Amino acid sequence: MGSTKVLKKVGLKVEDILSDYRLAVESREASIIGRKEVFMGKAKFGIFGDGKELAQIAMAKVFRNGDFRSGYYRDQTFMMAIDGLTVQEYFAQLYAHMSVEAEPASGGRMMNGHFANRLLDENGKWKKQTEMKNSSSDISPTAAQMPRLVGLAYASKLYRQNTDLHDQTDFSIKGNEVAFGTIGNASTSEGHFFEAINAAGVLQVPMVISVWDDDYGISVPKEYHTTGGSISEFLVGIQRAKDKLGYEIIKVKGWDYDALVAAYQKAEKVAREEHVPVFVHVNEITQPQGHSTSGSHERYKSKERLEWEKDHDCNVKFKEWILENELASEEELTKLEKEAKASAKAARAAAWEAFISEIKQEQKQATDILDALAEESAQGAAIIQLVAELKKTVNPIRLETTRVVKKVLRLTRNEETSARASLVAWLEKSEALNEERYSSLVMSESDEASIKVAEIKAKYSENSPLVDGREVLQACFDAALSRDPRVFAIGEDVGKIGDVNQAFAGLQDKYGELRVTDTGIRETTIIGQGIGAALRGLRPITEIQYLDYLLYAIQTLSDDLATLQYRTAGGQKAPLIIRTRGHRLEGVWHSGSPISMILGSLRGINVLVPRDMTQAAGFYNTMLKSDDPALIIECLNGYRLKERIPDNIGEFTVPLGVPEVLREGTDVTVVTYGSMCRVVMQAAEELEEIGVSVEVIDVQSLLPFDVDKKIVESLKKTNRVIFADEDVPGGASAYMMQKVVEEQGGYFHLDSQPVTISAKEHRPAYASDGDYWSKPNVETVFDKVYALMEEVDPQRFPKLY
Ligand SMILES: Cc1ncc(C[n+]2csc(CCOP(=O)(O)OP(=O)(O)O)c2C)c(N)n1
Numbered sequence: 142m143g144s145t146k147v148l149k150k151v152g153l154k155v156e157d158i159l160s161d162y163r164l165a166v167e168s169r170e171a172s173i174i175g176r177k178e179v180f181m182g183k184a185k186f187g188i189f190g191d192g193k194e195l196a197q198i199a200m201a202k203v204f205r206n207g208d209f210r211s212g213y214y215r216d217q218t219f220m221m222a223i224d225g226l227t228v229q230e231y232f233a234q235l236y237a238h239m240s241v242e243a244e245p246a247s248g249g250r251m252m253n254g255h256f257a258n259r260l261l262d263e264n265g266k267w268k269k270q271t272e273m274k275n276s277s278s279d280i281s282p283t284a285a286q287m288p289r290l291v292g293l294a295y296a297s298k299l300y301r302q303n304t305d306l307h308d309q310t311d312f313s314i315k316g317n318e319v320a321f322g323t324i325g326n327a328s329t330s331e332g333h334f335f336e337a338i339n340a341a342g343v344l345q346v347p348m349v350i351s352v353w354d355d356d357y358g359i360s361v362p363k364e365y366h367t368t369g370g371s372i373s374e375f376l377v378g379i380q381r382a383k384d385k386l387g388y389e390i391i392k393v394k395g396w397d398y399d400a401l402v403a404a405y406q407k408a409e410k411v412a413r414e415e416h417v418p419v420f421v422h423v424n425e426i427t428q429p430q431g432h433s434t435s436g437s438h439e440r441y442k443s444k445e446r447l448e449w450e451k452d453h454d455c456n457v458k459f460k461e462w463i464l465e466n467e468l469a470s471e472e473e474l475t476k477l478e479k480e481a482k483a484s485a486k487a488a489r490a491a492a493w494e495a496f497i498s499e500i501k502q503e504q505k506q507a508t509d510i511l512d513a514l515a516e517e518s519a520q521g522a523a524i525i526q527l528v529a530e531l532k533k534t535v536n537p538i539r540l541e542t543t544r545v546v547k548k549v550l551r552l553t554r555n556e557e558t559s560a561r562a563s564l565v566a567w568l569e570k571s572e573a574l575n576e577e578r579y580s581s582l583v584m585s586e587s588d589e590a591s592i593k594v595a596e597i598k599a600k601y602s603e604n605s606p607l608v609d610g611r612e613v614l615q616a617c618f619d620a621a622l623s624r625d626p627r628v629f630a631i632g633e634d635v636g637k638i639g640d641v642n643q644a645f646a647g648l649q650d651k652y653g654e655l656r657v658t659d660t661g662i663r664e665t666t667i668i669g670q671g672i673g674a675a676l677r678g679l680r681p682i683t684e685i686q687y688l689d690y691l692l693y694a695i696q697t698l699s700d701d702l703a704t705l706q707y708r709t710a711g712g713q714k715a716p717l718i719i720r721t722r723g724h725r726l727e728g729v730w731h732s733g734s735p736i737s738m739i740l741g742s743l744r745g746i747n748v749l750v751p752r753d754m755t756q757a758a759g760f761y762n763t764m765l766k767s768d769d770p771a772l773i774i775e776c777l778n779g780y781r782l783k784e785r786i787p788d789n790i791g792e793f794t795v796p797l798g799v800p801e802v803l804r805e806g807t808d809v810t811v812v813t814y815g816s817m818c819r820v821v822m823q824a825a826e827e828l829e830e831i832g833v834s835v836e837v838i839d840v841q842s843l844l845p846f847d848v849d850k851k852i853v854e855s856l857k858k859t860n861r862v863i864f865a866d867e868d869v870p871g872g873a874s875a876y877m878m879q880k881v882v883e884e885q886g887g888y889f890h891l892d893s894q895p896v897t898i899s900a901k902e903h904r905p906a907y908a909s910d911g912d913y914w915s916k917p918n919v920e921t922v923f924d925k926v927y928a929l930m931e932e933v934d935p936q937r938f939p940k941l942y
């Protein structure tokens with residue numbers, strides 16, 4: 142084919158094509174040098190995008206401002222092609238350069254190959270997404286990018302179809318943005334992949350999902366992963382037809398430049414214009430350096446396969462194509478390759494210099510003080526030796542200096558010199574810096590942080606109606622939906638019937654199907670749908686029907702949502718509210734008590750456990766004012782209990798981390814939450830009848846927990862404490878005990894050993910008797926409190942049984 146014909150076919154100029162080639166070579170060179178850096182000990186681990194350059198360059202051509210990517214660790218070339226990553230930043234991440242300026246995706250917190258742009262400014266406020274090319278932040282678990290991808294695409298549907306959102310131009314221009322996903326072939330075996338593919342097909346959202354198919358997942362070939370060996374053939378049933386909604390499926394080879402360009406032009410057009418999801422299967426992709434720095438692919442690929450990979454290397458094929466079509470000469474390309482390689486080398490050197498000079502500078506500040514201290518100290522010789530060894534380190538890292546400083550402070554513990562004082566000051570400053578570097582931003586630190594939302598007390602008047610608890614929530618959600626068009630609720634049975642307990646009853650009729658929406662039974666993509674939409678400026682309330690089913694979504698919640706602010710060092714946020722109901726119903730899968738699982742896996746998300754629907758409503762109002770995510774667990778057995786609707790139902794807020802004393806007492810403090818509040822209050826009344834005075838505290842919010850350390854005040858009065866809940870022994874009751882007895886220093890005020898009350902080690906058996914002998918009840922609480930009193934005064938409180 143003549144060169145003009147070719148240019149016409151791909152719709153590109155020669156210089157564009159040569160610039161693509163240059164980028165392909167530069168990105169490849171970055172992969173090659175990156176691997177060497179790891180083997181030289183300058184970085185801990187490396188995973189690279191070599192072999193996958195060309196498809197990414199083609200995809201980048203149709204990626205516009207406002208669009209979003211949700212991908213994985215192979216996408217460096219795409220990120221470079223959209224100007225979302227420099228080669229220097231790429232290396233800064235490889236080295237773990239703890240600086241947002243040097244490494245904007247994660248401030249050095251994430252492993253190499255984990256990409257993201259900064260959606261937030263330095264104050265944690267949204268930047269204009271419609272003026273940027275956006276990439277949601279990658280995570281390592283395979284296919285974990287899929288649930289979020291559904292939400293990123295779903296946001297476009299809402300922005301297009303809900304005209305009340307058309308003025309949100311920082312986030313969307315009438316829903317014209319496409320969400321591009323990428324995933325490895327082997328990762329398509331995960332449940333998350335299938336759930337997300339189905340969800341996006343049902344929802345009909347503008348999503349283009351590409352599979353980078355290199356036939357392997359580490360060492361395991363495709364026949365172990367995919368029925369029939371081809372994911373696009375597996376999925377033929379989702380192909381749309383005249384009378385059937387579905388996907389457009391496109392199959393293309395990963396080394397075929399003009400076919401790739403055409404494939405992505407088509408994919409984008411269908412997704413952007415028609416809001417139809419597109420599945421792009423890019424096969425015949427290679428892995429020139431194998432999977433990662435953890436091993437070589439010669440161990441598991443045959444000689445023939447390795448040979449085939451050499452021949453089908455996309456950069457090699459691209460060069461052949463350029464030459465065949467006479468778009469450039471061999472010499473021109475060689476010159477271009479040289480330049481690209483030199484540029485990658487220079488970027489590596491600059492990244493290393495920036496990274497290592499900061500560390501060396503910090504080390505030098507410490508060694509200067511150490512040198513001075515050696516002169517003054519009786520331990521001089523030992524210090525000189527430690528410092529000499531430290532200075533010898535070839536590629537120093539921070540911990541080596543800190544270790545030496547701490548050793549020297551131990552050696553000189555009996556000395557008091559100004560140099561030693563300077564060393565202590567150095568350590569304190571360094572620890573504060575490292576706290577900031579490694580442990581900040583688990584939660585939002587903006588002025589919208591949930592912890593900063595001020596309390597507005599609920600107001601009542603004579604006319605405040607007494608209703609079923611669910612109606613309190615219904616009034617709260619009604620107010621939220623009418624106040625803010627960005628708020629929407631989704632979940633199983635949430636739409637038409639207004640959820641299984643009817644807190645949204647009638648609200649779909651009032652606000653329409655886009656605001657209060659039924660979903661399929663697919664917990665992890667319900668959460669992903671929320672995360673993606675929240676990333677794009679919306680305010681989703683996503684419902685998990687019963688707390689026990691949170692397990693289906695726990696991976697997405699834990700790995701994606703909970704880590705988001707932290708792993709991006711404040712570059713991204715998803716203020717998602719997850720609504721669910723738990724604590725108490727009946728049986729093994731409806732008992733709603735896996736609270737320690739939640740506390741253990743969801744740091745980064747507020748975990749709120751309101752005792753009734755009014756407190757729950759206050760938490761919803763608080764969270765809708767904040768930019769943090771929260772899990773709000775309503776009491777399953779509380780929807781029909783009578784409560785009064787506050788007059789300011791849409792405004793009042795319940796502050797986070799503030800426990801409430803439900804009943805004052807002097808003998809024993811019982812700390813509890815959720816449905817157990819009513820159980821403990823009943824037991825307290827019965828104990829009062831025999832002369833035991835119980836103080837009952839509802840912690841209300843487990844994460845954060847009692848931020849002003851108020852509970853210990855109660856222990857100062859009662860000197861006895863019980864932590865009661867419905868989780869397993871050693872679960873959330875032990876968590877509360879650690880907080881109060883250890884963190885708050887409650888230990889110093891105790892005259893009796895601290896006690897926990899929990900459910901049994903198994904899950905509750907079915908029906909009322911099963912519940913009675915599996916979970917704590919009024920009698921359990923009565924007996925435990927009584928036993929404490931018996932120990933104090935056996936005369937007054939003789940053995941009961
Ligand atoms: C949930 C989970 N299981 C296992 C791994 C370890 N792992 C990392 S990459 C990988 C193979 C992925 O292969 P594929 O999806 O084909 O992507 P490729 O690396 O070939 O581009 C595995 C098993 C992981 N990161 N996450």
Ligand SMILES: [Mg+2]
Pocket residue numbers: 325326327353354355356357358359
């Ligand atoms: Mg693969």
